[in-house]
Each structure stands twice: as structure tokens, then as C-alpha cells.
Amino acid sequence: MPAGHRNRVGIILGLVGAWALSAAPHADALSSVTLFGIVDGSLLYTSKTLNATTGQNAGHQYSFTDSGLSGSRFGMRGVEDLGGGMRTIFMLESGISVANGSLGNSNGNLFGRQAWVGIDSRYGNVKAGLQFSPFFLAIYDADPREMGYFGSGLIPYLNNVYVTGLFNPNGISYTSPEIGGLQASGMFAFGGSAGNFQAGRQYSGSVRYHFGGLTLDGGLYSGNAGGSAASIAIPSVVAFWGRTLGARYSFDNLTLKASYTQYKVAGSFNNRVYSGGASYGITPALNIDAGIWVTRDANDGSNNSILASSGLTYSLSKATVTYAQVGFVTNHGRMHTGLSVNNALNLPTGTTAGVNVGIRHTF
Template sequence: MPASHRSRVGAILGLAGACALGAVQSAHAQSSVTLYGIVDGSLLYTSKSLNPATGQSAGHQYSFTDSGLSGSRFGMRGAEDLGGSMRAIFELESGISIANGSFGNSNGNEFGRQAWVGVDSRYGTVKAGLQFSPFFLAVYDFDPREMSYFGSGLITYLNNVYVTGLFNPNGISYTSPEIAGLQASAMMALGGTAGNFQAGRQYSASLRYHLGTLTVDAALYSGNAGGSAASIAIPSVVAFDGRAIGASYIFNSLTVKASYVQYKVAGSFNDRVYSGGASYRITPALNVDAGVWVTRDGNHSSNNSILASTGLEYSLSKATVVYGQAGFVTNHGAMHTGLSVNNALNEATGTTAGVNVGMRHLF
């Protein structure tokens, strides 16, 4: 073979090899960033409203309400392939109010819902930063109405501990892969106060078992007052111990859920919340659900409430849903369980009825 020809062949092979190597390196370095969000607005009517000074009704209300079904938000999540089935991941999520354009449905900061970075691999997922606790995620998963902002377990959660456990600053968490149907998750949130490790310290854990369409989950939470989170716009340092156990089962188009959650708040309620309900997909575009939440104070049996609600959702497209919701709550003693996270989180003594209609768009 002539020398010049061998030279050309060598150059071509060298270029091909370089391209192949570059392709492999590019595959290992692939990264993506996804922008996403929810815009949700509705009209709300309640037959009563709470007068905080007296605990009695201040009269009925009509209002425009941000987030009747899901909390309005904007966020971005990203991932980079590090090779060896390992990825660097992050998420930044800001809660917003479409009623006035301000921060909402969060701890009041710019990215007050989630702000964390982590690593995901076949050995599990590690996250560091502001994040949801395993306790809250377990309570969320077994709520029969998927934590709707009207008439759901999210109201009983916020009534007891507000945003503690939802938005955990300074958190470090680990979630294992699922092995033989079992998956564990644990989180420690550091208080950030020099010389006082216990101030604002929060920890949480959960253990889930999954078999076919049956899922069972148990979770706990322990949080202290104080720490750096006490200075956040909406503090998330209510001192409480939480315990939860729940189960769900899917029968074709029917999903049934039930749970027990305890919120033992320092110097206040020792509430036990029993809930159950179901959702049924009538058609691919039409879904109906209903649930009941019974709350009893273990310290004073005269403090109790019953919340019941139902909802109907119709999908106009994959991204847009119109919905209607109705419910009632009955409060006794010092209990003030509400009907809606926004505009009616607390309600007066006695029975209050309400309805909510709105639209939600995902992007």
C-alpha cells in the first residue's frame, strides 16, 4: 500500500476513533434541565368564617382562591449523567399565588418549597437542602383526595403543625432502592445554631412495603423549636412528634386508602386523625373521589372534628383540568378544622359547609 494511502487511512481511522471516544464522553456527560409548574385558581364559598377573637362565625364568605386543587408553583429540575448508573440531580421550586402574584404555598422564600442538590444511583438517592420529609410524603401518599387544597388531609396537617415537616431547611436525606418490596427513607435537618445542636433539629423516617397493587407505609417525625428555620418568613419549627401508618389498594379503576396520623404538639394538642376514602376513574377524562377525616384530641376528648368532602375532576386535555369540590366540617370544643388551605384553613365552632370550583393547568 502506498505511503500516502496508508496516511489517509490512518487519519480517517484516527478521526473515527476520536469521534467514538467523544460520543462516549458525551453520553456520560449528558445533562438536562426541565421547567415545570402548576397554575390553579378557583372560587370558594363557605357558609361560615372564623372570627379569631371569639372562635365563632364572622359570617359566610365568597372569595377568589389561589390553589383550590393543587398549590400553584414554578420550578426547575435537572440531572447530569455521571456514568456507572449515577446521576447528579437538583430541584428548585417556588410557591406562588395567582391571586396577587406573590410568594405562596411555601415557607415564604423565593424557592420556599424545594431547593436541594443530590446524587441518584442504584444504591439509592441522597439529597441535601430544603426538602419534604419522609413523614409528610407518607401522609400525602395515603390521603384519599391526594392532599387537595380543599377538603383533605392537608388541612388537618396544617391545622396541627403548619408547614413543619413539609419544607425542611438544612435537610440531608437518603432513600433506598426498593428491595423485595421494601423501601426505606430517612432525613436529618440540622438546626444551625452554634453551641445548641438540639435547637431546630428535625428528623424523620419511613418504611414502605409494596406488593402488587397493595402499598403499606409507616413513618415518624420528631422536631424541635428554634434554630435558623425560626427566622424564615413562615417558620417551620413547631415542636412535635408525628406517627403515621397507612395503606392503599387499587382495584382496576378504584383506589381505596386509609390512614392513622398522630400529631403530638408540645404544650398543645395531641391529635389523632383517622381517615379513609376512595377515588374512581369513571372515564379516562373523568375522576371522582371522596374522603372523611376524624380528628380527636387525646388530651381533651371534648376537642374533636369531622371533615368530609368529595370532588369531581374533568380533563380538558393532558395538562388542563376543571373541577368542583364540596364538603362540610363540624368542630367541637377548641378544635377549628377548616375547609380550604387558602382562605378557610380554620373554621368556627359548629358545622360549616363549602363549595369550590376552579381550573388547574400543568406545564
């Protein structure tokens, strides 16, 4: 190879190498994208099922159930350092069903759990897009079984308002930093209908106080029917007014939780849900929890239910957990509280018992 040609090649390779050495660390330091997910499958038995047509008992069931402990999902989260303590953040999260590979555990869209972009700084964070409401997150924080998919506060939530307040489209939210143990969050979701600002309009807020092992949560929600969210695969525009107060106290391996939540649905129930329970870490790998949820309709006291459940989880590794859960629910009047988000969300009048065993892997 001629000397001149070798020199030109050497210069080019040197420049490329210098660029690679300088640019690669720079890119890694400034931004990152992480793929994450949960795969959860289980077996479910309930002593009764609901006939949707007659409202009566359709007999017991044995079934494979998607997401016995946590909703199966996959997604991407990302961050870019903007300097000065500011970061761009984003989240795209899709619910899936491990039973058949379809979309599930969301509002029915591809990224129907979360799809938002925002800015995070020492002054708090702002997010724009599909997101959880502060009301739902306040209930989650005080739920004895962390809104699991079997026997938890997620059952009465979905029974009352389905996914409204859970997956909020067209939302803009702000969450403050924690100052002296106090943190506040607010969200406003536009209805998306031209010429009708109130259709589908939703707003929510929460306040959290944290001191040592004690956490107190309060939240509110108000949503209107209609709007663009009424046309998605699973509409999230039930018109309702919600309030919640909750407390959590942790010491050593024991956590105690209690809460009160009201779901006042337009033209329907005015349900008050009282819950309490505990979680205890027997060993680093073995945990047991239990909870009870009492629901009463303030408009008609004959409509009421009691849901109680307990669960045992064992960690095979940092990413894989096996679990067993048992529960029962007693329904009176027009109440149809269920035991499982999937396959037993609504159950008939009387007492129904259920058992759920499965495995969950996170990545």
C-alpha cells in the first residue's frame, strides 16, 4: 500500500477511534433506555361463578389465569440528563395476557397502561400523556395487599369504576418534591372533544405525609363521562367522584395498613370501602400478608360485601416468585364483588371461596 494512502487511512481510523472514545461515554452519561416487564401466570379455583345474563351462580371453575399476583406487562423507560439537575423522562408500558398473548391488563391499546413524557428536577416532575391518577396511587399505597390481582383493593376499585382513574389519557400531572415529609401531586386530563370541554374531563390530587415508619395518604378524583377516551378499546370515562384516606406503618418486618375510600358513581352506587391488613416478612425470601375489604352502599344498605384474602410468596431468586393465595367474598343485594381481576371480577350473591397458585418473573 502506498505510504500516502496508508497515512490517509491512519488519519481516518484515528479520527473514528477518537470520536468513539469520546462520544460513547458521553452518550451513556446523558441518556439511557431500559426494557422491563412482568410475566405472571397462575391456576384459579372459585366455588362459584357469575352468569352475566341471569346474575345467578353458574357453578364452580378451574381455570388458567393470567396475572394472579401482578399484571403481566412489558415496557420501556428512559431518562436523559439535561444538566442543572434536570432530566427528561418517559415511559411506554403495555399490558399483555400470558394466557393467549393478547393485549390485557390495560385499556386495550398497545401501550394502554402508561405512555407519557416529562421533566424531572429538584422542583418536582411534570408528566404529559396516559398515566395513573394520584387518587389511584394513594389507594395503592395504603392497600394491605398492594392492589394485587387476587383478593385486594383492586377488586372493589374495578367493580366500581373499572379502569377510570387507573389509566388516564390526555393527562398532565405535577408531583412536588418531598419537603419535611410532605409531598403533593395533581393531575388534569383533557376530555379531547372539540366544542365540549367538560366531556371526559378528569382531575385528581393527593397529599402524602411521611415520617419514619408512618405514611399518611389522602386523595380525590372527579371525572365526567364522554370525551375521546370513551372510544378506546376499554373506555375509562365512568362519571364518578372519589375520596380516599389511608395510613401505613412499618417497623422491622411488619407493615400495617388501613384505609377508607368512597366511590360515588353518577346514577348508581355510592360505595364506601373500609380496609385493613398486614404484611410480615418471615424470612428474606418468604412473606405472608392478609387483608379485609368491607363495601357498603350509602344509597341502599342492603347492597354490601365482605372480601377477605391472604397470600404467601416465596422468592426463588431476585426475579422469580412463587405464590399461593386464598380468599372468600360474601355479597348481598345488588353487590357483585369478585375475587380475581381476571376470570372472577364479578361474583353472584352469597359466599364464594377461591384459591390461586402461580409464578411471577420480573425483568
